[in-house]
Amino acid sequence: MYKICVFAGTSDGRELIDFLQQYKFDITVCVATEYGKHLLNDDIKVRDGKMDIECMREFFVDQKFDTILDCTHPYAQIVTENIYMTCKNLGIEYLRINREDSQLDDCVQVNTVEDAVEYLKSTTGNILSTIGSKELHKFADCGYIDRMHVRVLPFEESLELCKKANIPSSNIIAMQGPFTYELNYALVKALDIKVILTKDSGTVGGFLEKLQVAKDANIKLVVINKPQQKTGYTLQQIKQIIENKAKVFVVALGVGALDFLTPRAKTILQNADVIIGAKRAIAEVSSIVEDKQLIAEIDTDKIVEHINATDATNKTIAVIFTGDVGFYSGAAKLRERIPNVVSICGISSPIYLAAKLNMPWEDIKLVSMHQRKNNIIANIKRYHKVFALLGGQNTVTSLCELLLSYKIEVKICVGENLSYDNEKITIGTPATLKNQQFSSLS
Structure with missing residues (x-):
C-alpha cells in the first residue's frame, strides 16, 4: 500500500489529512506536540514529538514512506529544511504545502523577530503579540515588556516561556484558537491595544481577521514577513497531485457525445495507461486517446481482475462509464472492490434533458427502471416531476400502457440518443406515445 507521511500541526495540515482519509493510503501524521496530537482523530496513526535530522532519517528509513507532505507552519524554517534534506538524501518524494501571501500594503513589515523588537521601541501604547511563545525570550530585555500583552496556547510549556521572557502574569492571555x-x-x-504584532499566517491562520481589526480600530499592525519558502504547492494543488497517485480512476463520460466530456475527465483519459469500459464507450473515447491499452469489459469481477493484473505502481487505470458515476452507475460496485479509487463526475442524462427542456431539475424525482423494479406509479402520484431511466422490458410503450391502465394523464418527454447528431426529444401523452417506436434506452 502507498505510504504517505504528513508533517502537520496547522489547520491546513488537518484539512489535508481529512482529504487523505477518503483514500486507502497508509498514512502517518507527525506532530511536534501533544496538543497537535490532541487535535487529530483517534483513528489516525500519529507520531508525536520533535525530531532532529538524524531522527527523521531513521524514521523515514524504518517506515519506508513513498511520499512526505510538509505542511508545517510557514515560519518553521529549520523543520522544513530538515524534512527536505532528509527526503533529498533518501530519494523520497518531498511535497511542500505553501500558503498564499497576504496583502500587506497597510501594515508595518519587518523581516525577523529581532527587527520587530527594535521597531516596537519606537511605538507607544499597549502591544498585543500573537506570534506565539517560542520567540518571546527575544523581548526579555526590550525595555517595554510591561506594555506587552501576549496571546499564547494554554499549556504549561507556553506559560513557562512567558515567564522566562519576563512577561507579567497579568499580561498573559492563554487561549486556544x-x-x-x-x-x-x-x-x-x-x-487598550495600540499595536498588534503578528506573523503572515495567511487566511487559514486568521491573519485577515487581525488585519480588519487593525483597520477598524485605527491601530498599527506589525507583520513579521514569512521567510523564503521552499518551492511548493497550494493545498488544492497538493490534493490534485495526491488524487493522481490513486492510480485507478472511475471516469464518467457524461450523457454521450464527447463534446460533453468534462476537461478533467479528458485529461485523465489522455494520461491513463489502461482504459476499461463497455465496448461502445471504448470505441467512443478511442478517437481522443493514443497508445493506450483499451479493454472492452463491463463485468465487475473481470474489471477487478484486469486492475489487479496491471502493474499499478507504474500504470494509471481509467474505468469508464456512461452518464454520471453517481446515478445508477456500475461504478458503485467497483468502488466497493478497489481501494484508492478517484471518481470523476459527468453530465448525466437527467441534467442534460432538463436543460434541453428549459426545466429546472432540483425538484425532479430520479428513478431507474433499467433492469430494476420500481413503483413508478407511486412516484408519479407523489411527485410533480419524475425522471425515469428505461431499459430492458421497461419501454416507453409499456410505461404508457401502465399509465393508461391507472387512468393517469401526464405529459411525457422522451429523450433518445441524447447529445448525438440523431438526438430526438418527443413530447406527448400516454395515449399519443404508446404506439410509437423508441430506443430501448430512453
Missing part, C-alpha cells in the same frame, strides 16, 4: 474578528476586536478594546 481559532480567533474570530469579534474576539480580536474585543481584546483590542478591553486592553
